[in-house]
Amino acid sequence: MDIAHRLREAISPYWESTALVIFTEDCTGRPQKKAGAEAIISRVSIAELDAIRASLIAEGDGGTRRGQAAFGGGMRPVLAVTSASNALLVLSDPAPAPGSAAGADAREDPQWLLHYLWALAAERIREKVADAPPSYLIESRAASAERLRVTAELVDQHSTTLETLLAALRSPALADSAARTAATDVAAKALVGLRTLSDRTTDLVEEPVASAFQRLREDLRPLMNFSGIDVQFIEPPVNGRALPGEVAHAARAIVRGLVLAMVDQQGVRRVRTQWDCDGVNLLINVRDDGPGELSAQAPAVERLVQRVEALNGSMGVDVMPGWGADVAVVIPLDPPARPLAGAADWNLGERELEVLQLLAAGQRNRGIAAKLHISENTVKFHLRNLYRKIGASSRTEAMALAHSNGLR
Incomplete structure (x- = not known):
């Protein structure tokens, strides 16, 4: 009716x-x-x-x-x-x-x-x-999630644009007229982008990982030009698997959000972002050279964690006082699947499996130690052993393998 x-x-x-x-x-x-x-x-x-x-x-x-x-x-x-x-x-x-x-x-x-x-x-x-019947509730939840995704995308774009405008207007290297011209150009480009956003359909659309990463570079280029922050980009493999539209959009928004959160700290001069694709997951790493004050409990970071988890992924924040922050994100390219037999073939001990599950959930060593009531050195010992058993060479790769085998 x-x-x-x-x-x-x-x-x-x-x-x-x-x-x-x-x-x-x-x-x-x-x-x-x-x-x-x-x-x-x-x-x-x-x-x-x-x-x-x-x-x-x-x-x-x-x-x-x-x-x-x-x-x-x-x-x-x-x-x-x-x-x-x-x-x-x-x-x-x-x-x-x-x-x-x-x-x-x-x-x-x-x-x-x-x-x-x-x-x-x-x-x-x-x-x-x-x-309402269950079918209506499912449809309603899907529509709400889509509206939230679109809103979050717009918020992220607005945030990046405003940060760029402020950086241009505050830049001591630009004269007033040059700053106004730069700010006008940024605003005009942002308006065109926002007006065309509603015309883009991302459902069932795939985007090559290289072009998705290039769009991220274009999003952050003005911030690099005016803020004095050196944003470095480590390119993904050109022949990597194409990303589902919702993953590409979310990945760009997550990196933009992380970069904005990092440059908001005092003393940050360099941010490095890297994408990789193992055929099953999109692997993201963002690192800064700041004072190591990025808080995983900050509202801006918690919102990013929620976005990652909405895609059945995980995000780990490793803060090193005096050395900066290192954030690892794993986003599956496919919807969740049933656990594969591979996990059983790893022959992990009970404690090693607990450590891997917490790692896959985005916990850092300190968090794993607290949850299991063991020392961080013991966590590192279990990590070395399970890396060897599952064939992983890094923390991010171990998270990806765990997700690929249905561990969350």
């Missing part, structure tokens, strides 16, 4: 409007339900709807507001009504329908009828979500 179209039809004898939009956070997958002029409803944003709802609360309008508001990309007359479930109904260019003037009976008042019909619709939405 298309509730927005049906509600608009029910309201039309009492209210005329160019568009109707329902905004309800009960439906996480499709919070907006729309009907009316495509030129308006296609441009309605959650930010606009949040602002309208906030104005209802701030102005104490008793759940109703009629006036000018940003809606559908421009200022328009709107009629906004909230509900007991905090859902929002917005009509653009509202006007009482001819012959619908209020009579002696309050139930003939267009305003009362609008509230009555909207209350019924809002309650019906709440009931349907409460009784």
Whole structure:
């Protein structure tokens, strides 16, 4: 049932409007339900709807507001009504329908009828979500995850652009006119990129690992030019396996986020980022030469960990006071699979398997030692043994082999 179209039809004898939009956070997958002029409803944003709802609360309008508001990309007359479930109904260019003037009976008042019909619709939405079948919940979760990915991508791009603008404007090596020109060029390029982002479809699209890495270099080039930070890039193999679209997008965003977190420390002059691909996983390493103050518990780093884990990957942060931070990320290129027989053939001892599982989960030596109540030297001893048994030459390779064999 298309509730927005049906509600608009029910309201039309009492209210005329160019568009109707329902905004309800009960439906996480499709919070907006729309009907009316495509030129308006296609441009309605959650930010606009949040602002309208906030104005209802701030102005104490008793759940109703009629006036000018940003809606559908421009200022328009709107009629906004909230509900007991905090859902929002917005009509653009509202006007009482001819012959619908209020009579002696309050139930003939267009305003009362609008509230009555909207209350019924809002309650019906709440009931349907409460009784939703598993298929709806799965679809809703998938849509929410996709919206979160797109939002995070935009946030990362905005962050990089703003950091670059600040670096250009603060640069002592640039005169005022040169700084303004550089900042204008960066802003113009960012706007073009953001406007075309919505036109890109990444579902079921693969991107060559070399071109995905080149796009990362282009993203970070302005920051290198204006901040004085030497960002070094270790190229992935040209013939490496192509990356699924969501992995390529996430990998660039993760590296951008890590670089921004690292250069935010005092004393960082060099950041090195490296990509590799073993055919099963994308292997990322980012290292700085700072004071070793990068915190794995910092909100910015924790958000990156969540993004990695959403792709069934792992991220380990190794901080060395006075020497910098070393971050290793492993992102599987394929969806999770059942454990392979290979892990059983490694003949790992019980403690070695525990160490490998914690390593695969992104824990550093100190964290492994704390969880297993052993010393860091004992952890290093187990790591040397399991590296030999599984045929790994480095920590990142061991993490990749563990993931390839279903260990998380």
